[in-house]
Amino acid sequence: MDDDRRWESGLRVNIPEFDGDTLNPEGFIDWLVAVEEVFEFKEVPENKKVSLIATRLRGRASAWWQQLKLTPERVGKPRVTTWRKKKKCMRVNFIPHNYQRFMYQRLQKQWTKSVEDYITEVYQLIARNDIQETDGQLVSRYIGGLRVQIMNSVNMFDPVTLSDAYQRALAFEKQNRRAKQGGSNTGPVYKGAGRSSLKCFNCGERGHRQSECKKAWKRHLFADADGNMYTWKLDDVADEGYEEPPVFDDDAEYEEEVVNGDVG
Structure with missing residues (x-):
């Protein structure tokens, strides 16, 4: 026995059975593929394929094959003797x-x-x-x-x-x-300062803006360098867009210079 036949003799490769389940056409096609693979591996002669497959049919498939063998004899047609012809008949019936x-x-x-x-x-x-x-x-x-x-x-x-x-x-x-x-690559969202960090310029308390202050507005009296008097209210700051009240010098000092005319 040559080397090729020696290792083949130790393998058991059998043709799977087929029961004729028409509700599973994919299973039937996969079965046909397996049959072809075994035929090729075992080098089954063409004149042995039909009878060999007949031994692997069960249930509805076996009954169908028995009927197919008898029909040609009744109508005077040639019997199915080749695997190619039998495979074609099976595809028509089970797919x-x-x-x-x-x-x-x-x-x-x-x-x-x-x-x-x-x-x-x-x-x-x-x-x-x-x-x-x-x-x-x-x-x-x-x-x-x-x-x-x-x-x-x-x-x-x-x-x-x-x-x-x-x-x-x-x-x-x-x-x-x-x-x-991974989600979107958006950066952290900036959140502004909370209301607790707000400070009212009117009453000095935190938690609200001076425009929201419910206390009476405070007015301040100021005089400019020329002696003109005017008042300033805190909401004027908000109207002008300032963040802090204006700062005025409490003790402004002015130096007077005396100028004398020419004596002629």
């Missing part, structure tokens, strides 16, 4: 007629799925439906199904492969997630 259209619709919408989950579903849909499209068409379908914000960002880079489009979308999704978690 809903509108399944492919429904899958195309799913392919075009990310909905609430993450970018990673969405690309996984896209690959599964391509494999399950044997979609024969160019890379450009697949990329367009994938990008068109992304959420609008991510789609617009990915389109800026014009990716040419599905993998490139996925990597771009994943990067933008992570960036958006970090931005939401």
